[in-house]
Amino acid sequence: MLLSGDSTKPIYVQIAEGIEDEILKGNILEDEQVLSTNQFAQVYNINPATAGKGINMLTEEGILFKKRGLGMFVAKGALKYLKEKRRRKFFEDYVLKTLEEGHKLDFSSEEIIEMIRGWGGKNE
Amino acid sequence: MNKIVECRMLTKVFDNQAKALDQVNLDIEENRIYGLLGRNGAGKTTLLKLITGQLFPTTGNVSLFGKRPHENEALLGNICFVKENAFYLKSFRDLKVKDVLKMAEAVYPSWDCSFAEQLAVCFRLDVNKKTKSLSKGMLSAAAIIIGLACRAPLTIFDEAYLGLDAVLRQQFYNTLLQDYTENPRTIIFSTHLIEECKGLMDRVVILEEGEILLHEDMDKINEKSFYVAGRRELVEQHLKGKCILHTEEMGRLVRMAIFDSLSDIEQNAMRLDGIEIQPMPLQKLFITLTAGNGGGENEQNAAAV
Numbered sequence: 001m002l003l004s005g006d007s008t009k010p011i012y013v014q015i016a017e018g019i020e021d022e023i024l025k026g027n028i029l030e031d032e033q034v035l036s037t038n039q040f041a042q043v044y045n046i047n048p049a050t051a052g053k054g055i056n057m058l059t060e061e062g063i064l065f066k067k068r069g070l071g072m073f074v075a076k077g078a079l080k081y082l083k084e085k086r087r088r089k090f091f092e093d094y095v096l097k098t099l100e101e102g103h104k105l106d107f108s109s110e111e112i113i114e115m116i117r118g119w120g121g122k123n124e
Numbered sequence: 125m126n127k128i129v130e131c132r133m134l135t136k137v138f139d140n141q142a143k144a145l146d147q148v149n150l151d152i153e154e155n156r157i158y159g160l161l162g163r164n165g166a167g168k169t170t171l172l173k174l175i176t177g178q179l180f181p182t183t184g185n186v187s188l189f190g191k192r193p194h195e196n197e198a199l200l201g202n203i204c205f206v207k208e209n210a211f212y213l214k215s216f217r218d219l220k221v222k223d224v225l226k227m228a229e230a231v232y233p234s235w236d237c238s239f240a241e242q243l244a245v246c247f248r249l250d251v252n253k254k255t256k257s258l259s260k261g262m263l264s265a266a267a268i269i270i271g272l273a274c275r276a277p278l279t280i281f282d283e284a285y286l287g288l289d290a291v292l293r294q295q296f297y298n299t300l301l302q303d304y305t306e307n308p309r310t311i312i313f314s315t316h317l318i319e320e321c322k323g324l325m326d327r328v329v330i331l332e333e334g335e336i337l338l339h340e341d342m343d344k345i346n347e348k349s350f351y352v353a354g355r356r357e358l359v360e361q362h363l364k365g366k367c368i369l370h371t372e373e374m375g376r377l378v379r380m381a382i383f384d385s386l387s388d389i390e391q392n393a394m395r396l397d398g399i400e401i402q403p404m405p406l407q408k409l410f411i412t413l414t415a416g417n418g419g420g421e422n423e424q425n426a427a428a429v
Contacts, residue, residue: 002402025398
């Protein structure tokens with residue numbers, strides 16, 4: 001994951017969403033450990049409290065949990081939970097934006113759907 | 125593009141110590157703004173002093189406006205070297221700022237009197253004060269005013285802003301850019317405040333241990349400096365053959381700092397594989413390039429950028 005200094009998103013939100021993305025991509029599995037607050041601070045050159053804030057957001061949602069003396073781990077069921085959470089936002093974040101841009105360029109919704117059908121995937 | 129400075133195999137050794145500058149070849153083109161970057165002791169000031177004839181090279185040649193810069197009085201009015209602690213000479217201490225400005229006026233044929241006055245107001249510099257009673261920031265301001273108002277065809281700012289607050293530094297950069305647009309000239313900017321000054325730079329020279337590590341257009345550097353992050357095997361596969369400056373491993377994930385071009389097609393293919401790409405700021409590139417020299421410990425520091 002990468003953090004952006006130019007983004008309007010606060011760094012701690014970027015940390016939280018970055019960890020979520022890695023879980024969704026399967027790069028961090030359930031029951032596996034994530035970087036500690038101090039490691040985040042070191043690797044990304046940010047204040048440990050900022051990193052902690054991002055990690056706390058995820059613990060409050062039950063995506064991460066703390067093993068005393070060991071660190072933060074990905075909770076069981078986190079992947080399923082995250083998928084549901086992101087699916088709820090998918091229409092607004094991606095479909096609507098695609099349609100908006102498409103209509104700006106005079107593509108009809110039908111044409112956009114055709115484009116999606118026609119694109120068989122990155123390997124074709 | 126006209127070259128106003130040509131350095132050939134320029135080497136400088138001080139008292140049989142390590143080479144301060146080692147066989148440097150460098151051309152400075154007319155009317156561009158150069159950023160000269162390097163760590164402490166990298167040889168920046170030595171290079172600038174050799175170019176302006178304040179030091180003799182141990183071996184190698186410098187030509188400035190096609191002539192030898194050493195003991196060459198005719199060139200003096202064409203170069204302005206602004207450095208920190210510019211008024212250290214005893215003879216300057218009891219002079220008023222306005223007298224120093226008058227001296228500068230006598231030296232530089234291109235001096236703009238009203239611009240200097242305007243700058244003094246801008247930087248809140250009291251020209252009736254003696255230089256010895258000026259604060260650190262105001263000493264810098266006085267030196268910068270000379271550097272700007274002289275409009276010398278080659279103007280060098282060597283860490284010239286020391287002691288200036290953030291507002292005045294910004295004012296300096298803005299004024300410099302505006303005046304440069306109206307009166308193009310060659311400017312060399314030696315600085316440690318990389319992020320702050322990068323907007324000014326048109327071309328970047330990075331010195332490391334007396335050698336030129338990088339000499340490139342700012343635009344080209346921006347097109348080649350990236351952070352790439354994702355699954356290790358995928359990142360490695362996509363970056364095969366690219367110039368990788370640094371790798372940081374985090375479980376299955378890696379983050380790499382690269383200095384190489386990535387075409388749109390390459391970038392899209394990487395994104396489809398869940399790989400993130402982000403521009404790497406100049407300061408991070410600088411740290412990654414120069415912090416690595418000198419052992420494994422420093423490699424770790426480079427990772428922290």
